[in-house]
Amino acid sequence: MISRRALELATAILTGSFGVAVVVQSLDNGIGWSSAGVDSGTFPFLTGIIIVLGSLYNLVRGVVPAATLANVPIAITSIELRRLAGLFVPAAIFVAAIPLLGMYLASALYVFAVLALPRHQSVPRALAMAAATALALYVVFERMFQVSLPHGALAAAFGF
């Protein structure tokens, strides 16, 4: 269970730290006025400052909940959280597997895993869908539009 307040805080901290990173990085490029005009770090520096200030404001608003925030004390229930994880974790594993397995194998395994493991579909049907996905990707991208998708380290090791 995640409260609306915690979510607001986390997001404000996330945006705020991005703002700090932008400010720090843009200092390297120089800020202010030089012979060549406005230095290249100036504009990012200003946006960074705005992000930090805005995030601080949102942070405070999150800590001191206004009337609207009090209406929704719980932003994500534990059931919802499980559903979110059920979608996101496999997707993240899929993305992580691409450099090794390549797009085709990874996406086929991904489709098979999310359909067959929670028993949404029978194993043969999940297999068929996985194969169809990989094949469709191959036909559309590699053949029709000649966009080469990553084949992966494994395929390279086998000499494809």
Next chain:
Amino acid sequence: MDNLGELLHGFTIAITVPHLALMVVGVLLGILVGVLPGLGAPNGVSLLLPLTFGMQPVSAIILLSSMYWGALFGGSVTSILFNIPGEPSSVATTFDGYPMARDGRPTTALATAFGSAAFGALIGVILITFLASWVAQVALAFGPPEYFAVYFLAFASFVGMGGAAPIKTVVALAIGFAIAAIGIDTVSGSVRLTMGIDELVKGVNFVVAVMGLFGIGELLVAVEEEFHARAVSSKIEWREVFRAIGRLPRHSVALLRSAAIGCWMGITPGGPTAASFMSYGIARRFSRRGRYFGTGEVEGIISPETADHAAGTSALLPMLSLGIPGSATAAVMMGGLMIWGLNPGPMLFVDSKDFVWGLIASMYVGNIVAVVLVLLTVPVFAALMRIPFVIIAPLIVIICVVGAYSVSNSYLDVVMMLGFGIVGYLFKKLFYPLAPLVLAIVIGDKAEDAFRQSMLMSKGSLGIFFANKLVTCLIVGGIALLLLPLVLQLARLRRKPAPSANETDPEKVII
């Protein structure tokens, strides 16, 4: 009339067999992404973008814009039949569309929605036809300060009229600017904000951001609530279609008012979503049958639909004539324009007449094609909604992954896309607006360049933004819009005892 002659010439470009075929393909793909939750017009258009690189710019824009019309229509189909908005901008259509369909009048609801949507789009296109070239002519005299002022006004109007919490809008905008600044600086050639990752020198492509923010983000929001598509009958009775469209003129006040709201919100970038909510809210307040809203009122469908499409269409006006997109999807299309080697802005009307007028003419034709196709295909796409979400979700993930990868064959883009997905989810959940973020990524560089060029002209004095009447007006207008939320809040504090219960939860407006 000059414009009419140009328009006729445009029709000779738009009405050719290959272009009509592209419209059909575009509209069908658009309805598809509009119907599927998790895929919307912005990422649908950006998915298609890499496939248009080999095309003529006119053909490419016809394909992409047709997809946009299709998506706008497709979003209404699911809103009405399933109570699931396929697009953020069609959320307001669910309020009265679904109750009417549930009461056994799905055809009436759909036909009313499509009819008023087509009317809204028509008004938007007519506006573009007569106004776009005039605006472009005015804009030809613009220098960098005027351009910066227009950008400033556009961004300020998001803060003042977007409907989201103003500071959240400011944060979203500023993050977009910072992301736009990543990579090589176009003026000095120095490398900025790479955070120690060398590959970021190439910058962050807006397509990657759109895929994550709108694709993965929306998917995560959708998966939270396990919805069952409880459809009402999706059969279309053709006689009822014509009867419902024939009844539309009776609501001409609502139609015209909503179209005006939509056009205004489309041109001053407020976007279709804000437009449809605003139009619905105003209709409920002013309609004689306002208290029946929410139970299947005809005007409750007409108002958001007309405004939605009027805004979606007229969002292309500032994109064409000023180089400022009026909605997230228009921003993606403008990114496409730049990739095809065109320079969005007033010079477009001088340099690429065929492109501009071909596009405008295709908007007339494309919307007609869209209405016909959407009516014909309602049963097909309604059937699509019965495919379980567990099957659709992984497919959309794969589409987004492949889409992000194919932008520049970079694995880093895929990882960033996933990161943007989390950000998109958090932002949606907490009502940070996404459209200004995307807009800032697309035109952040141009706004910065305009600012720096103005500073070079004035040798560092901000006085250049008040040097003549035009630029002063624009800047003052922008500042006024920025301060608008503050003023409203102060006014509300003054007459404090006003209960806030009767207001339609302002946070709902953005999504």
